[in-house]
Amino acid sequence: MTGTVGFIGLGTMGCDMARNLLKAGYRVRGHDLRADAARAMAAEGVVPAASVAEAAAGADIVVTMLPDTPHVQAVVLGEGGLLSSPPAGRLVVDMSTIAPTAVREMHARLKAAGIGFVDAPVSGGPQGARAGTLSIMAGGDAEDFARARPVLAAMGTTINHVGESGAGQTVKLCNQLICGINLQAVCEAIALGRAAGVDLAQMREVLLGGSAASWMLDRLGPAMIESQTAAGFRIDLMLKDLRLVRELADALSVPLPGTALVTTQYVEARAHGEGGNGNQALFKVYDRMTNQAAA
Amino acid sequence: MTGTVGFIGLGTMGCDMARNLLKAGYRVRGHDLRADAARAMAAEGVVPAASVAEAAAGADIVVTMLPDTPHVQAVVLGEGGLLSSPPAGRLVVDMSTIAPTAVREMHARLKAAGIGFVDAPVSGGPQGARAGTLSIMAGGDAEDFARARPVLAAMGTTINHVGESGAGQTVKLCNQLICGINLQAVCEAIALGRAAGVDLAQMREVLLGGSAASWMLDRLGPAMIESQTAAGFRIDLMLKDLRLVRELADALSVPLPGTALVTTQYVEARAHGEGGNGNQALFKVYDRMTNQAAA
Amino acid sequence: MTGTVGFIGLGTMGCDMARNLLKAGYRVRGHDLRADAARAMAAEGVVPAASVAEAAAGADIVVTMLPDTPHVQAVVLGEGGLLSSPPAGRLVVDMSTIAPTAVREMHARLKAAGIGFVDAPVSGGPQGARAGTLSIMAGGDAEDFARARPVLAAMGTTINHVGESGAGQTVKLCNQLICGINLQAVCEAIALGRAAGVDLAQMREVLLGGSAASWMLDRLGPAMIESQTAAGFRIDLMLKDLRLVRELADALSVPLPGTALVTTQYVEARAHGEGGNGNQALFKVYDRMTNQAAA
Amino acid sequence: MTGTVGFIGLGTMGCDMARNLLKAGYRVRGHDLRADAARAMAAEGVVPAASVAEAAAGADIVVTMLPDTPHVQAVVLGEGGLLSSPPAGRLVVDMSTIAPTAVREMHARLKAAGIGFVDAPVSGGPQGARAGTLSIMAGGDAEDFARARPVLAAMGTTINHVGESGAGQTVKLCNQLICGINLQAVCEAIALGRAAGVDLAQMREVLLGGSAASWMLDRLGPAMIESQTAAGFRIDLMLKDLRLVRELADALSVPLPGTALVTTQYVEARAHGEGGNGNQALFKVYDRMTNQAAA
Structure with a gap:
């Protein structure tokens, strides 16, 4: 070339x-x-x-x-x-x-x-x-x-x-909103499973084999279970993308309650200094909510 | 045997x-x-x-x-x-x-x-x-x-x-809450993509190749895009499972805001007579919210 | 008599x-x-x-x-x-x-x-x-x-x-759901006002004079601003009432997303040992979310 | 003068x-x-x-x-x-x-x-x-x-x-977020009370006498119960103010989940052409959610 x-x-x-x-x-x-x-x-x-x-x-x-x-x-x-x-x-x-x-x-x-x-x-x-x-x-x-x-x-x-022009960005923003919400889903499952005392690593394995499977559970699940927050796509960059999602949705009058809710959890993560950490740090929000120490 | x-x-x-x-x-x-x-x-x-x-x-x-x-x-x-x-x-x-x-x-x-x-x-x-x-x-x-x-x-x-005893049910309930929230994620992406005018079938294909991939997007996405609501795991059975999730979470004092929100959307689906339809009918909630006719 | x-x-x-x-x-x-x-x-x-x-x-x-x-x-x-x-x-x-x-x-x-x-x-x-x-x-x-x-x-x-029979309970439950949500509204205003640096006691006074006025802002506002959590209607009793609200709403297929969300915040309060404190302790949830120490 | x-x-x-x-x-x-x-x-x-x-x-x-x-x-x-x-x-x-x-x-x-x-x-x-x-x-x-x-x-x-400079706007925005959330509370109580078959006008009277009292219930309650949507502070102006709330909250890293949720309901109202109607039109969102005709 x-x-x-x-x-x-x-x-x-x-x-x-x-x-x-x-x-x-x-x-x-x-x-x-x-x-x-x-x-x-x-x-x-x-x-x-x-x-x-x-x-x-x-x-x-x-x-x-x-x-x-x-x-x-x-x-x-x-x-x-x-x-x-x-x-x-x-x-x-x-x-x-x-x-x-x-x-x-x-x-x-x-x-x-x-x-x-x-x-x-x-x-x-x-x-x-x-x-x-x-x-x-x-x-x-x-x-x-x-x-x-x-x-x-x-x-x-x-x-x-x-x-046409802009469609690439639209699809990217749809990708990002799914990522955010799917990550929240993983957070809630891990928070509940942890409180109930099941083996989280095994639970992830089992869930990956069925209808709960997602890229987020597959790739970020292990870091969340082990509370490794550093690497990966940053919380503050995700927040920027979620802002773009919201602006597009507002302009088109599309209500996105799930996206709105998970965005406030990203804001909370940033408020606790997690902005520079990877998205899996979102789970720390659930550590605080459940008053349980991470692994 | x-x-x-x-x-x-x-x-x-x-x-x-x-x-x-x-x-x-x-x-x-x-x-x-x-x-x-x-x-x-x-x-x-x-x-x-x-x-x-x-x-x-x-x-x-x-x-x-x-x-x-x-x-x-x-x-x-x-x-x-x-x-x-x-x-x-x-x-x-x-x-x-x-x-x-x-x-x-x-x-x-x-x-x-x-x-x-x-x-x-x-x-x-x-x-x-x-x-x-x-x-x-x-x-x-x-x-x-x-x-x-x-x-x-x-x-x-x-x-x-x-x-131990009960762990099977706990993992199943974690599976169900992820399914519900992941389905909401797909709903929101389709609602936004539709309003922005992108080709939804192609968008689904593209998103399946990356970090937004999920079983829900893969298996229920096509029915949602084409508004086929009949077949599949029923809305009212999912509501039953989400009630069990909530009871477990309440007993363990685990706040699950994402699950709580999507549960209200399932309730809305049932209020509109979708209880006997498959989970993909959840997208009808977004049809109503966005005031857009389904495909 | x-x-x-x-x-x-x-x-x-x-x-x-x-x-x-x-x-x-x-x-x-x-x-x-x-x-x-x-x-x-x-x-x-x-x-x-x-x-x-x-x-x-x-x-x-x-x-x-x-x-x-x-x-x-x-x-x-x-x-x-x-x-x-x-x-x-x-x-x-x-x-x-x-x-x-x-x-x-x-x-x-x-x-x-x-x-x-x-x-x-x-x-x-x-x-x-x-x-x-x-x-x-x-x-x-x-x-x-x-x-x-x-x-x-x-x-x-x-x-x-x-x-007729049951109507007293229905009205009481409607009272309770409004209380919970109105309290959340006060929490969010105080959290935002505090972060922006305004005088919270004066803000409460001013807001009571207009369209934001509520019994909750009037009666529980001072305790929230001063972080006095002990007295009053208990968090765990409110959680009981919110459970009754949810059961009634589920039976009637009435989606209540605001109630569902604030209920998860009450669950969080209980997870942090606030069950025996008054409802104003709900504000502690916002202390944690915003990473700011109470007054 | x-x-x-x-x-x-x-x-x-x-x-x-x-x-x-x-x-x-x-x-x-x-x-x-x-x-x-x-x-x-x-x-x-x-x-x-x-x-x-x-x-x-x-x-x-x-x-x-x-x-x-x-x-x-x-x-x-x-x-x-x-x-x-x-x-x-x-x-x-x-x-x-x-x-x-x-x-x-x-x-x-x-x-x-x-x-x-x-x-x-x-x-x-x-x-x-x-x-x-x-x-x-x-x-x-x-x-x-x-x-x-x-x-x-x-x-x-x-x-x-x-x-100091800006404090007037901050207090105004806190006023607006409380208004939005308090209005949602009234919507949810009316939706639940209606489905349960109680007399809504009487319920409002009774609730105004206790801890559920608010300016919103007092002033907008009657129009909501009678489904009169035209007059009053407009939905689209409220949406503008809620956008300002969100921008301030984002800048200060204050998560406002209640505000985020009700904002999506205002967006839904606008998507249904209610932008020019008064805030009480927010109740139409609950008409759709509950599949019940307004009064």
Whole structure:
């Protein structure tokens, strides 16, 4: 694979995604607000760019991987941004998780300027970014998606075009709300099973064999049972995503009582300093509610 | 396999479970409060018994499969029940879903009379009962479980001894609360995705590939998306199980806000005449909340 | 006022209610499962009765004030109970808070025996019982209520006949669910105001002047703000009443999500040993959720 | 009382508030984005102003009464706004309900320019605005509040200085969250009482006499019981306020599960076209949940 990718946003996820682009044979021009982030990757082959425009200069495509909606809006629509300084290939792919309405607005403005815009949020977390096994949900025009696909394929293994502009974000947000609620379900089962005195590890095994099975029970169950809170997708990032879910639901007048309730439990986790811990730390909320010490 | 099983409770599930015992080579003495239920199975080889005692007479083991706690208590502790008229093999296996506290009380009273009692609730629903692929969670004394195991193996494929008396029911109730909450998660994702205009069938496919995956999304998702409510595990039986969850949680002072919330949605479904429909009918609650017609 | 009242149940509330009957000129024959409870009131004029039947003997009316449904059922329908040993005046008034369905069943059975039965639960708590200012919500036949009224008037100041048998309990349960939810509202406002740094005592004053006003904010607000948890209507008694609410709502298929949620917070309070404290202790749940120390 | 007030925002509330200022003897210079709004009040004595700056010109104080945070920010901080064109008296009083954080930011910027800023949101609704009986909760510097007080006294009867800048909004938001939850409590009691067949009007009377009493039960109860949804504080305005509550709570990491739940019920009401109806229309949610027709 050949070609040049401008990569904006070299955080935990972005770094590993850029590395996988390099591995796949792409030239990568990297930019981050923290100037040293791009320079730190120079030895690995990333060409540091001092600005968004510089990262875009001569690139076939620009990929953005940023914390939240305003950051992407600034990079795309702000002064010196991609709307005024697009890559030569006139294609922008945003892989952040941001508001679908903002996506559609950027898509419209870029399209009017002859620039393609694909929303392509990911799931799979830091592990998936490192391994290049992200699941990618893309929205946007078919021809733009077709052009973006090889680049996405360097970073993920499951790549789906799920609809028009914004649809990628919508599906991602649906993914996140299910994750939050499924995690709450696991919390409640463990809290009840623990109080009743059953062997939790065995219970998890048994439940995985039937109708209660879920990715959350499978992957996060062991850490919850053993009260290991550190690693994994962070509580505060989940809270950001749940805020996006709520904003979308409010805009569409969709009541989501389950999501609303579990969101308050994430807020409680953050209030206790668990924001930087993995989602499995949600179980600490149940430790407090039941007045039982964790394992 | 040889031996005689007294089988009490020939309802939807019980009939198919008795058939699988016959297939496995057991003699089955069947009893049900509806006298014709046992007679109807005579042609298949079930020996109809006019009473609990008659079903137990000469049996190695008695299996009960009944709607709720009081029915099992009546069969075990009531006049002419198994405590006074135990099977020759002095072993009772209850496969109903009932209150763990009632299980432990019956276990203690039967044990004092030299009779074993195993709680062995199942998951897998009518399909699993028919196919003999039930998942069985058993609690009770190890030697009693060991004796019950071959009989259970004629009805299910996954058979776990999860702890002392009552532990089978506890694990089953944890299974049920996860099912209810996971189903709510699927409802909320479909409601949001539908309002946002994404292709729901494709969204389900994509979500099954990542952290939002669950048995509920996999198995009940299609029926929910297509608004097919009839078949499957019934809303009103789930409500019964959620009541047992709540009673256990109350007795142990375990707050379960997610379970409490989803239970009110099941109550709403029943208020709209969905009690006899499958769990996927829970999505109709979201049809009403969002004021959107189902597919 | 003259006449004889058999009084069953001399607990915290019952003692003071019996005293108010004495003050009003009634002869009182008292009975309690704890034999010394009636004897302890002999000096005040209560005639101790060794059994329900003895308390009823020669009485115009029997009043019961007991913890829960089974206690009232035992006193009314049990061996040696009021159905077989009614007072001479053939009228029973139950002032406990119990299940409306049980009330209607007892009403029917007593009526068939020519005995009147009025359900007359109270609000106003220990203070109201002491001061004789209880608010009394009565259900039952009009003529029975008319006969009971003077006796009730000795114990309360607001006495309403709200409908047929069971209606008194229904209104009482509606009262309790509002109390629980209104208390949660006060908790959330105080938690938010505290975190935002406003003067909570002044905020309460201001809010009492407008649309947020409630008895709960008025009477329990100060104790919540100052974290005084001991006195008042007990958390565990409220939990009992919320269980009765839930059972009634389930029987009638009325989903009550707000009640369900706040009930889990009461369960949490009990899990932390607050069962014996007043309802204002519910705020401790928010202390834990917000990770803030109380005043 | 003499003096000149610039009044920005002549909507339903603003018009009546401006009229009360005129009645109290103030000269009023009125401005609204809809140019005809100010002209329509010319006959009543309002001097129409074509811009914010023109309304402020020569005024002792400017009062703003606008829909939401961005409108106030535009009027205060925007081009031609009050920061650059302050009134001669260098005092701005915002009576809208907006975000406390935005208030504090405007307060700081205006203060740096030697201009006072008081947040003074109101409760009492359109009726209170008309009658001049609003309850006003003010935050800000003491001397600014002292200067604003006579102007506020022309529009309301209860005027409290509840703390520093933003405190008025915080107290208002606490008021709103209590209102929402208390209204839910009334909904649940009416839904349960109705299903149980009690006389709802009488039940309300009885409950108002005890611990379940609230302004909501008193004032909105009758309309709810009779299913009159039109008049009163609008559902969609309440939703706006609940959004502000949530944003404040999120910023302070205060979990508010009760508020979160009732907010989803307001969203449901809006999804059914009840946004323009009064808050009592929330009961229609329970009509749907219980599958019962309203009165």
